[in-house]
Amino acid sequence: MFAKFSAEMAARLEEIVGKGNVIQGEDIGMDFCHDELPYGEAHMPEAVVEAHSTDEVSHIMELCSRYELPVTVRGAGTGKVGGSVPVQGGLVLSLKGINQLVSFDEDAQIITVQPGMLLQDVKAEAEKHGLCYPPDPGEKTATVGGNVSTNAGGPCALKYGSTKDYVADAVLVFADGTVAKLSDKEEYASVIGSEGTLAVITQLSLRLVKKPEKEVILLFPFMDTETCLNAAAKIRESGFEPAVMEYLDTDLVEFSGNVTGNPVFPIEMDGERVGATLMVGLEGESDDELDEKMESIAELAEELECLDILVVDTPTLKRDTWDAHDAFHTSMEAGAKCSHELNVTLPQENIAQLVEYAKERGESAGIKVMCYAHVGSGGLHIHTVYDGAKEDFLPIMDAFAADVYSRCTQLSGSIVGEYGVGYSKTGYYRQAIGENAYGELSARKTAFDPKHILNPGKVVI
Ligand SMILES: Cc1cc2nc3c(=O)[nH]c(=O)nc-3n(C[C@H](O)[C@H](O)[C@H](O)COP(=O)(O)OP(=O)(O)OC[C@H]3O[C@@H](n4cnc5c(N)ncnc54)[C@H](O)[C@@H]3O)c2cc1C
Incomplete structure (x- = not known):
């Protein structure tokens, strides 16, 4: 049983973060009750605390551990499984305001930031130096702390991997307020993707890569899903290393195109309905290299059984194509x-x-x-x-x-997916992984957080 929030706790927290950064009662915005999980339950926190440094987070955790008050960490709240929702009440620890650039090491290609920095701002910062931060889960207003805590994926994961592949180091605050670095111990690696249940991330050093000079998108329409996905496998087996390979169901692109008025992807070819489209992103260092790649892929056309190959090569067309792709989620809701x-x-x-x-x-x-x-x-x-x-x-x-x-x-899949487990998948997750694996996860949770105050009700209960 957890403690209830009290006036005494409020006073202690105000000493740590300052009066204006402890929000209680009717002053708590409704946003803190939910994330982007459709039809998610609304859970009001007892208080919201805005933290601005590792030191503050450490003192907050030490205090909450002493009082046994639950703490749910929140980035931008764009998660889709209820991860940042305080299902057991207590505190929401908001890290959106701890969002500064700490350092940029151009030679080592490492950017160090606070966790509340938005993904779009990390990307923009990298680009200023001709570099690139590849992880891109579509929702660019998410925080990088949220991305790392869910090990966010996305279209570029094929060539570049997921968020965990870009974490060079991090500063972690554990449930009892202890501060450590991710690199201090091997077992701390499990904090990545742990959805705020093992530690609070208060600083991140992220790897950057060189930005590719040239890129092009090819759209391959097919009669059906199976042919489309077989073609994707053939493209990879033939040694191509696309940066992006997206399977797009025609029902989806048609529905979304009707909502947005941006019908970029093919629906019909020669009077026949397209079943699915493969969106392939190729990268290269020169126009010649890209032309060569496109020619070699075109030579495979017959074997791939595609209906056509559409080349998206101007900046406007490329932007339209990505805009149409990134609008799938919102157009389902709107349509x-x-x-x-x-x-x-x-x-x-x-x-x-x-x-x-x-x-x-x-x-x-x-x-x-x-x-x-x-x-x-x-x-x-x-x-x-x-x-x-x-x-x-x-x-x-x-x-x-x-x-x-x-x-x-x-089918040997994982229901964790890219979004994580949050509270919305906990029952399904336990069933999917079985009691042994579930028991191991529970034991790890206890080892990191003996009082289970960090994000209770998530992943393992
Ligand atoms: C339209 C749309 C499209 C999306 N597409 C994708 C996609 O393609 N791929 C994908 O992976 N996700 C996708 N998402 C989900 C979401 O954007 C990601 O899960 C994102 O990484 C969450 O970041 P956030 O800052 O919003 O985190 P929040 O939602 O605030 O939190 C997510 C989880 O991380 C924990 N957390 C946050 N910050 C910290 C921290 N500093 N320390 C410890 N724990 C922390 C929270 O407790 C919570 O469990 C999409 C969301 C939307 C709305």
């Missing part, structure tokens, strides 16, 4: 009365099977299912829309999720 999304990862060779299963299962339940996937890294986004009442949609969605997660596990 239907009810919408939801399941996010999983699975081996490339099994994506088509799960897409087919989800579409059939959705059809029999009366919901429309539309998908896209980061091929290679295996991140599959399964969007659902429904034009009836929310009260009818939610039970359908629950049953649909249970079946899709179970099928995903059978």
Whole structure:
């Protein structure tokens, strides 16, 4: 049983962070009750504390540990599994204001930042120096602390890996207020992707890479999903190393294009409906190198069984294409009365099977299912829309999720996906990984946080 927030705790916290940085009662904004999980439960924290340094976070944690008050860390709150929602009350520790650039080492290609810095600002900072921070989970207003805590993925993960591959070091504050560096002990690596349940990240040193000189996008339309995903495998087997390879279901691009009025992706070719499109991003150091890559890939066209190859090479077309891609999530929400999304990862060779299963299962339940996937890294986004009442949609969605997660596990996938477990997947997650693995995770949680005050109710309960 956790402690309840008290006037005494408020006074102690104000001594640490200053009066204006402890927000209580009606002054707490509704945003702190939820994240971007559709139809998520609203949980009001007892207080919100805005911290601005490692030292402050350390003192806050030491205090909360002493009082046994739960602490839920929050970045920008763009998570989609309820990770930053204070399901057990207590404090929300907001790190959005701890967002400064600490240092930039151009020779070592390392940027050191505070965790509340937004992904878009880290990217912009890198670009000022002709460098690039590749992880890109689509939502650029997320904080890098949130990205690291969920090990965010995205379209570029195929060539560049996920967020964890870019963490050179970090400053961690543990549940009892102790401060350490990620590099101090091997076992601290598990803090990455632990969704704020093992430690608070208060500083990050991130690896940067050289920005590619040239890039082009190729769109390959196909008759169906299976041919599209087989072609993706062939492209990789043939030695190409695309930076991006996105499987796009035509139902999804059509729905989204109708909402945004930006119908970039092919829907029909020669009077026939396209089943799916593969969006391939190629990079090179010169125009000649890119031309060579495009020619070699075009030679594969017959073997790939694509209907055409569309070249997206001007800055405007490239921007339009990425804008259309990045609008999938919001256009689902805008274009239907009810919408939801399941996010999983699975081996490339099994994506088509799960897409087919989800579409059939959705059809029999009366919901429309539309998908896209980061091929290679295996991140599959399964969007659902429904034009009836929310009260009818939610039970359908629950049953649909249970079946899709179970099928995903059978297909050697992970239901953690790119978004994490949060509170919304805890039951499914326990079932998917089995009691032994669950027990190990629980033991690790206890080793890091004996009183279970850090983000309780998430990942393992
Ligand atoms: C439209 C849209 C598209 C998205 N697409 C993708 C996608 O393609 N891939 C993907 O991976 N995600 C995606 N997301 C999800 C989301 O953007 C990511 O999970 C992001 O990394 C969360 O960052 P945040 O700052 O919003 O974190 P929050 O939502 O605030 O927190 C997320 C989790 O991290 C913990 N946390 C945050 N900061 C810290 C810290 N400093 N120390 C310890 N724990 C911390 C929180 O407690 C919580 O458990 C998408 C979201 C939206 C809205």
